Amino acid sequence: MVRQFGLMFFSDRTRAIAEMFRCAKPGRRNRLFEVAGASSVSIDTRRGTARFPSVRAMVEADLRGWLPVMGSILDDELIELILSDAEEVLREFVTGDGAMTFDARRTS
Numbered sequence: 615m616v617r618q619f620g621l622m623f624f625s626d627r628t629r630a631i632a633e634m635f636r637c638a639k640p641g642r643r644n645r646l647f648e649v650a651g652a653s654s655v656s657i658d659t660r661r662g663t664a665r666f667p668s669v670r671a672m673v674e675a676d677l678r679g680w681l682p683v684m685g686s687i688l689d690d691e692l693i694e695l696i697l698s699d700a701e702e703v704l705r706e707f708v709t710g711d712g713a714m715t716f717d718a719r720r721t722s
Contacts, residue, residue, distance in 0.1 A: 661717065667714075668712050669697075669704045670701060672714055674693070677693050
């Protein structure tokens with residue numbers, strides 16, 4: 615199964631999957647998804663609402679969590695500057711209780 619986590623980096627998900635097939639070794643293309651028991655590929659988008667405790671919580675999880683995993687480590691001063699800017703830019707998504715919510719879609 616190709617999850618949204620991998621596909622989210624592509625603006626055209628159908629084309630991304632087609633490219634996966636193109637890059638697979640000849641004779642093994644049909645096996646790319648069959649390994650997981652899939653005989654065909656489809657993209658299913660589900661809509662919902664994303665909710666985070668705060669803008670800070672959502673953004674800081676990326677800055678201190680994912681970025682270091684990918685080799686990008688920011689100093690605390692820069693992180694605070696980004697968090698401050700994010701709270702300003704994303705304030706329209708903050709609810710009365712301080713949480714951050716927005717329409718979201720999940721593709722699987």
